[in-house]
Amino acid sequence: MDGVQLKKIRRALHQIPELGFEEVKTQKYLLDRIDEIKSDRVSVSTWKTGVLVHVAGTSPKQTIGFRSDIDGLPITEETGYEFQSSHAGKMHACGHDFHMTIALGALKSVIDQPVADNVVFIFQPAEEGPGGALPMLESDEFRQWKPDVIFALHISPELPTGTVSCKEGLLFANTSELFLDFKGQGGHAAYPHLTKDMTVAASSFIVQMQQIVSRGIDPVESAVVTIGKMESGFVQNAIAETARLEGTIRTLDPSSIHIVKEKLERLISGFELSHDCTIEVDYGANYYQVYNDHELAALFQETVIEAGLEFQRANAAMTGEDFGYMLKEIPGFMFWLGVESDYGLHSSKLNPDEAALQAGVKTVYSMVQRLSE
C-alpha cells in the first residue's frame, strides 16, 4: 500500500473510535478492507469485536503473529482535524488507528509478497480497558492459529518520525487500575460541622497517597500512583456525601504492585476512621509487564538497521499494555515507532505524523520476512 492509501485508512479509522468491546464499526471497517485485499491463502475469523487474519505460508515451519489493538479512549478530541472523531467524547488518543493501519498495510505486503511461514494478524479489542488480550489469548479463535512467535508496536510521540525503538527485557510496567468510592454524611454548605465532607476527604487522600511511592517503595525500584479523574458533589452550596477517584498504579517490579496496594489499603482504613466514612476500592483491570525476548529483540534491531530504518535503544516506560499477557505465553517483543507529535499519548491534541505509517509497514514486513527465513 502506498502512503496515500495508508493515510486514507488511518483517517477513516480515526473518525470512528470506540471503547473496549464496543468496536463494532471498527470491526466492520477492518473486515471490509480485509475482504478487498484477501487472496485464497487468507482465512478470516472474528472473536468478540476483534478480528484474526491467517495468511498461509508457502512452506510453513511456524506461525508468526502480529498484534494490533483497536479501541479508542473516552477523551474529547481537540485536534481540529477535518477528519476528527465523529464519536462525541471518544478519540483515538493512543494511536490505535495507526497500529491498525500499519497491520493492514503489512497484511497487504504479506499477501502480495508471500513468505514461507504462516502469518496471523491479530486485531485485538479493549487494550485501554478492561483488557482484551488475556481473554482473546484463551479463546478457541486465537488457539486455532496460535503463533509461535509474536510482536506488536506502539507509536511514540517523543521519537522522530519513522525511528524504531526497542530493548530486550522489560519495556512496559505492571499496571492496576484504581477506583475509590468515598461515602459519608453530606449536608448544607453552611454547616460543615454536621457533615463528613467527602470532597475534603478525597482531596486529602490524593495528597496523602503521594507518600506511598515516595516513602513506601525502595527508591531504586520505580512506581507511579496517578489519579486521573475526581468526581464529587452536585451544587456549590452543598457538602458532598460521595466522591469517586479513578486512577492507576504502575510498577516495574511485579511484586511492588502488591506493596502499593497493601499500603493503599492501610491508608483507606485510617481515612475511614479519621473522616468517619466508608471507602470502597476496586482494582479494575490489571496488566502484566511487557517483557521482550532477548534474542528476538536483538534480531529485530539487526533487521531494522539492515532495512535502512533509524534505530534507537529504548528505556523501560511506565506505560502498560495487555500485550504483556501474550508475551508471557508466546516469545516475542514490542517496539516503539516514532511519530513526532507535539502532544503526548492520551492527549486530546495528539497529532502523530502520518509519514510514519509507511515506515511502520516496512518495519513489520521486514521482521516477518526475517523470522520466516
Ligand SMILES: CC(=O)N[C@@H](CCC[C@H](N)C(=O)O)C(=O)O
Ligand atoms: C500504551 C498505553 O498508554 N497503555 C495504557 C494501558 C491502560 C491500562 C489500564 N487502563 C490502566 O490505566 O491501568 C496506559 O495507560 O498505559
